[in-house]
Amino acid sequence: MPAKPSRHLSKTNLLNARSQNLLKALINCYVEEGVPVGSKTLAESAGLKISTATIRNVMAGLDSMGLVSAPHTSAGRVPTNLGFRMYVDSMLEFSPIESAIEGRLKEQLNADQDKDTLINIANNLLSDITQMAGVITLPKSGQLNLRRIEFLPLPDKKILAILVVNERDVQNRIIHVDKDHTQDELVKISNYLNQHFMGQDIFQIRALLMKELHSARSQVDKLMAAAVDLADQALKPDEEGEAYRLQGQANLIRFNSEADNASQLQQLFQIFQNKRDMLGLLDRCIQADDMQVFIGSEAGIDGLEEFSVISAPYGGKENTLGVLAVIGPTRMEYSKVISAVDITARFLSLALGAAE
Template identity: 40%
Template sequence: MSKVSSIAMSDRAQQLLKLLVERYIREGQPVGSRTLARGQGVDLSPATIRNVMADLEDLGLVKAPHTSAGRIPTVQGYRLFVDSLLTVKPLQPAEVRALQAKFEQAADPQQVLVTASALLSEISSMAGVIMVPRREQPTVRQVEFIALSGNRVLVVLVLDGNQVQNRMITTSRRYSPAELTQAANYLNHALAGKDFTKVRDTLLREMRETQESINQLMLMAIEIANRTFKAGEEGGDYVLAGHTNLMGYAEMADIDRLRQLFEAFNRKRDILHLLDQAAHAQGVQIFIGEESGYEVLDACSVVTSPYEVDGEVVGVLGVIGPTRMAYDRLIPLVDVTAKLLGAALNQQQ
């Protein structure tokens, strides 16, 4: 968030910052004082505007790229603009009906997700991303470890409803069948009847509380269980559409930057973590540049909104694009699409 309050700025400084950001978003070129002087409703001389621009630059809200005489917004400038100066343009009823019709054509929940990401990408000309709904974590009734060749272990999980899951893990060393039986007995006694998340949290808490007196059995059980639950988390996923659209933006034309971004899409972990943060927030969230916490997204903004099924948040959708994006249009687009996605998934249950 910007440390500069719009209240502390003069009206003309706010007006000029708003005009500059809007012009830069629209044209993608540094904005000079003479250009702003010709702006609608501006009755200031270029010299006065230059003084205001210098003040905005001192506040960290704009900057002059290279040796250009014009200025562009910084992350802080965008944040102040989005939080205090932006006028959102709601979608027209006809636009909402058109989006809704697309969802009604989807035959199954997976197609609903694909439709949502494609719509976000198509309308925004950026990347549309949907976090796949999180499944409820099952409760573990019993666990069994079976030694395989090398350091590999087959994990057999018996869940509520007598559902059985098998997972293959690789441990840091080879465990004997007797050691694996001991570890399974320890876990079954201490942790039975808890979901995966609570199992992991309990293990980590016990490890912290008993670090000095921790015994080899607990260490062994913790390692095997931790690898088991990590294997289960690999199923986390998202549906992505239109990421190649980002190649069309001049500010993202750096090949190395794009390569790193596409690698992040393929790796998924960082993007999923960012979406997961948004899932715990209310309504539309906007991460501008380095606010995401991931260097690979420093030139991007991410606009997200959680979506609900049966009144509970099950995932997040959003748009990823350059910081120079039309926030006034994308915010309502993401918000409405999230509501339509939730409604479509509810109907398909």
């Protein structure tokens, strides 16, 4: 069972049992059906032997507290983001995760894979299980020690550099060169680099090679010059600094009718593309060091008013490596999504710990 997400201030203590039961029933109906809930439907769902007039009076009270609203005069009511917040803080009931889902996570998140692969698998699984967008931050790179480097020729004066760093992590980089190199030349270059620099930090290797090239340029043969050039490109840091990965954005298109209009979804995709606001939110999740649920405007990002973000950290107890999260409409099955995020983070943490 997942731990309860961090609580926010709520008005639960201002509601009597009847009001709480009706608010919970209304949210469950709305999550399932996606349309305003009328008094008759609510009475049947709540299982309370009370009149529709009494239900309307209770709804009026909840409306005055900002927990529900009526989109149209003649329509039923829908929960507001504040109503969802109260529901998440005090009304959620968690059930054990489905055995099939747990088995799938156990099977695919195993320690026989490198860190980058495990991170991709976890994000793909979470998006697929929840049918929403998955996002995962990447561990901040510490020292990257070279274990092996190989080069493979590609068409159009390109070379594929394959780096193995820190025992298991594999990185592939495309290098652009001025002239084509034969496979034999590339093997000699990779052998030279592996023989002289295996186990050293890749950024220090690059600096050493560049220093050597500049200090003794006239004495360096063509193969050595080529080795320095290829190593310079293969070992340079990623200027963009990929910080997180997204998966399953297309899943959100099916919720398009529940946003005010298509512009809500367009705004969300714009947030994904610009990255700065999303990075700020994910950084807050990392700093919190426990499960977080942001509903609508709680995220503090313009354009997320109709969406919720549920995150959990992954890594060791003393060493949080990053967070994984789900982004979806505020009308989601919070108990199931929270459980999915929690168990995926735990299995990813176990796999990464065993892989080290």
